[in-house]
Amino acid sequence: MKVLVVEDSERLRRSLGEGLRRSGFAVDLVDNGDDGLEYATHGDHDVIVLDLMLPKLDGLSVLRRLRALSKKTHVLVLSARDRVDDRIEVLNAGADDYLVKPFSFDELLARIHALVRRSYAQKDPKVRVGNLEIDTLAKAVRLDGKPVDLSAMEYSLLELLVLRRGRILGREEILDRLYASGLEPSSNIVEAMIYSLRQKVQPRGSPPLIVNRRGQGYLIEAS
Amino acid sequence: MRSIRRELVLWLSIGTAVLSAVAGLVSGRVVENRLRQDFDEDLLATAQTIMSVTEQDAGRYVLEFSYESMPQFSTKAPLEYFETWSDIGEIVERSRSLAGAGLESPFSRDESPQIWNALLPDGRPGRLLQMTFVPQAEEESASISGPQTRSRQAVLVLARGRDELERFVRWVYLTDLAIAVGLALALALCVEFVLRRGLAPLAKVARDVGALDERSLETRIEVSPAVDELDPIVRRLNLLLERLQAAFERERRFSGDVAHELRTPVAELRTLAEVGGRWSGDAALASALFADTAAVAERMERVVAQMMTLARAEAGQEPIESSPFDLAELIDECVVSCSPVTRDRRISIELHLDRPLPVFEDRNLLAVILRNLLENAVAHGPEDGTITVEAHATSDGEVRFTVTNAAPELQRSDLEAMFGRFWTKDVARSNARHSGLGLSLVRTLAGLLGIEVEARRDEIRGLLTLAVQLPARGLRSPV
Numbered sequence: 228m229k230v231l232v233v234e235d236s237e238r239l240r241r242s243l244g245e246g247l248r249r250s251g252f253a254v255d256l257v258d259n260g261d262d263g264l265e266y267a268t269h270g271d272h273d274v275i276v277l278d279l280m281l282p283k284l285d286g287l288s289v290l291r292r293l294r295a296l297s298k299k300t301h302v303l304v305l306s307a308r309d310r311v312d313d314r315i316e317v318l319n320a321g322a323d324d325y326l327v328k329p330f331s332f333d334e335l336l337a338r339i340h341a342l343v344r345r346s347y348a349q350k351d352p353k354v355r356v357g358n359l360e361i362d363t364l365a366k367a368v369r370l371d372g373k374p375v376d377l378s379a380m381e382y383s384l385l386e387l388l389v390l391r392r393g394r395i396l397g398r399e400e401i402l403d404r405l406y407a408s409g410l411e412p413s414s415n416i417v418e419a420m421i422y423s424l425r426q427k428v429q430p431r432g433s434p435p436l437i438v439n440r441r442g443q444g445y446l447i448e449a450s
Numbered sequence: 451m452r453s454i455r456r457e458l459v460l461w462l463s464i465g466t467a468v469l470s471a472v473a474g475l476v477s478g479r480v481v482e483n484r485l486r487q488d489f490d491e492d493l494l495a496t497a498q499t500i501m502s503v504t505e506q507d508a509g510r511y512v513l514e515f516s517y518e519s520m521p522q523f524s525t526k527a528p529l530e531y532f533e534t535w536s537d538i539g540e541i542v543e544r545s546r547s548l549a550g551a552g553l554e555s556p557f558s559r560d561e562s563p564q565i566w567n568a569l570l571p572d573g574r575p576g577r578l579l580q581m582t583f584v585p586q587a588e589e590e591s592a593s594i595s596g597p598q599t600r601s602r603q604a605v606l607v608l609a610r611g612r613d614e615l616e617r618f619v620r621w622v623y624l625t626d627l628a629i630a631v632g633l634a635l636a637l638a639l640c641v642e643f644v645l646r647r648g649l650a651p652l653a654k655v656a657r658d659v660g661a662l663d664e665r666s667l668e669t670r671i672e673v674s675p676a677v678d679e680l681d682p683i684v685r686r687l688n689l690l691l692e693r694l695q696a697a698f699e700r701e702r703r704f705s706g707d708v709a710h711e712l713r714t715p716v717a718e719l720r721t722l723a724e725v726g727g728r729w730s731g732d733a734a735l736a737s738a739l740f741a742d743t744a745a746v747a748e749r750m751e752r753v754v755a756q757m758m759t760l761a762r763a764e765a766g767q768e769p770i771e772s773s774p775f776d777l778a779e780l781i782d783e784c785v786v787s788c789s790p791v792t793r794d795r796r797i798s799i800e801l802h803l804d805r806p807l808p809v810f811e812d813r814n815l816l817a818v819i820l821r822n823l824l825e826n827a828v829a830h831g832p833e834d835g836t837i838t839v840e841a842h843a844t845s846d847g848e849v850r851f852t853v854t855n856a857a858p859e860l861q862r863s864d865l866e867a868m869f870g871r872f873w874t875k876d877v878a879r880s881n882a883r884h885s886g887l888g889l890s891l892v893r894t895l896a897g898l899l900g901i902e903v904e905a906r907r908d909e910i911r912g913l914l915t916l917a918v919q920l921p922a923r924g925l926r927s928p929v
Binding site for chain 2: 236238239241242243245246249305307309327328329330331332333
């Protein structure tokens with residue numbers, strides 16, 4: 228899952244980025260409204276964490292322009308303004324959630340998870356696909372009730388495929404979702420991770436969980 | 451609560467009632483006197499009529515009285531009475547209306563008319579007239595007896611009921627009283643109406659002022675059409691409201707700014723702590739987070755210190771202790787204190803100072819002013835740029851200190867706004883070292899010291915100059 232953080236306070240931005248990355252998110256960090264709008268418009272983020280008081284272009288304008296462009300990415304607004312009027316204005320401008328500074332990092336994480344689940348119409352944080360159970364909060368996977376040891380990137384890829392089950396995800400889309408913008412992973416990283424995942428979550432002799440559609444991409448069947 | 455309108459109505463009504471009552475009393479008394487005088491004159495005229503028909507003939511009294519022409523002395527109500535007495539005290543004649551009864555006896559033989567009040571035989575209050583007169587001698591008798599015949603005196607007592615007079619007098623007084631009361635009531639209504647109409651603008655002002663609270667300070671009191679007497683009050687009130695609104699707005703903005711300035715570093719601290727705690731085993735991460743935590747705390751400390759100094763200065767609690775010192779030395783110290791940042795940002799500072807430059811000011815407060823001006827230039831001037839600091843004594847004993855740096859993005863409208871609290875060129879507080887309180891503090895402290903601070907912009911070269919003008923203090927001797 229990929230999160231865009233638009234925050235002008237360098238230390239807050241850095242610590243949020245570090246915390247979110249370590250929590251399994253691919254994170255893009257920008258420090259002003261202009262760049263925030265640019266990343267949000269062209270990037271493929273699951274959630275945008277947006278501060279209101281930003282240099283160059285304020286957060287509320289970023290939000291309004293995004294919605295005017297019909298961009299439906301979920302936006303969580305961070306602000307030091309705690310008046311009800313401020314929250315109403317921001318929510319009416321198209322924000323999906325509002326968190327007043329100072330906030331708990333755990334709460335921020337929980338709200339980001341909730342927004343991600345909402346993106347995929349998934350109310351339960353635990354998802355079952357066949358014998359596989361994925362706990363999106365604990366970032367844990369069980370196969371036939373037994374824990375499966377996955378790397379952070381393997382888990383992120385599996386979660387992406389599971390939450391978007393029934394849809395083919397191309398290689399570029401997978402890379403966009405799993406890596407922060409600007410990173411250049413090795414050319415066969417997706418194939419390598421798919422191979423490794425199949426080894427870990429697909430019992431021998433059973434029908435393939437992750438299907439390869441030649442020339443299109445990968446998917447997990449919806450049923 | 452006192453009401454000007456109610457008091458005016460009350461006292462004007464009471465005053466009118468009292469004046470009307472006094473006027474009614476006086477006029478009633480005049481009318482009463484006139485009525486009584488007319489009554490007595492009429493009584494006298496009647497007496498003279500009776501006297502004129504009383505004659506004497508050879509020592510006898512003869513009354514040629516016609517009851518038909520004066521029926522009130524016989525049977526016609528209201529009855530009147532008379533008696534005629536001889537000079538020896540015998541009754542000569544009694545009116546038929548007395549029906550054998552008598553009137554009070556004459557009380558003197560005084561020839562002048564005597565008039566007094568007494569009860570009439572029929573029980574009514576009456577007015578009695580006594581006159582002593584000499585009845586005329588009959589013509590024949592007079593011509594026969596000649597001058598040797600002695601004329602005898604007679605006494606007439608005439609009585610007339612005064613009940614009607616008294617009723618009329620009472621009616622006059624009652625009418626006067628009614629007029630007084632009526633006038634007072636009419637005036638009260640009239641005054642109430644006039645005052646209500648006349649004081650309507652005042653009542654409107656009172657209503658408008660009464661409806662004011664901290665949420666409606668943008669309201670202005672309006673009286674239309676303007677009223678001469680109220681205009682100065684309304685203008686003062688509106689001026690006061692304007693100031694109050696500005697003060698409230700300033701306080702609200704200040705509270706909001708303070709909240710933001712403190713919430714953001716607190717959010718930073720909390721996230722740093724929580725992220726550090728969550729991955730506490732990562733020593734490299736913890737080290738980076740601790741460094742950030744210290745930097746945030748340092749910034750908060752600076753903001754709080756500046757706010758405290760501002761609050762103390764504005765409350766007049768910042769003591770001023772002026773002493774002679776060399777301003778050039780103080781400037782050198784301030785430049786040195788900025789050197790870590792000037793090094794980081796590769797900024798050079800050019801100094802053009804008179805040396806020595808003796809001044810007589812509060813050294814500590816002036817140091818805060820100079821340091822903030824320099825820090826402002828160092829923080830907001832472009833990297834690799836140059837800051838020019840000048841300080842010179844003028845011929846009239848003043849000292850001028852200026853700090854000039856490049857500020858190409860600054861607008862003319864920013865020159866005054868930059869002295870506001872928490873003002874930054876950009877809406878975000880992205881500069882971690884500066885809170886936007888520095889120049890506000892400079893202006894407040896300058897006001898406290900009685901020195902001038904101004905900002906000027908060189909449009910062509912895009913330079914900002916912040917200038918401090920120290921007034922002549924009468925000390926320009928070497929320190």
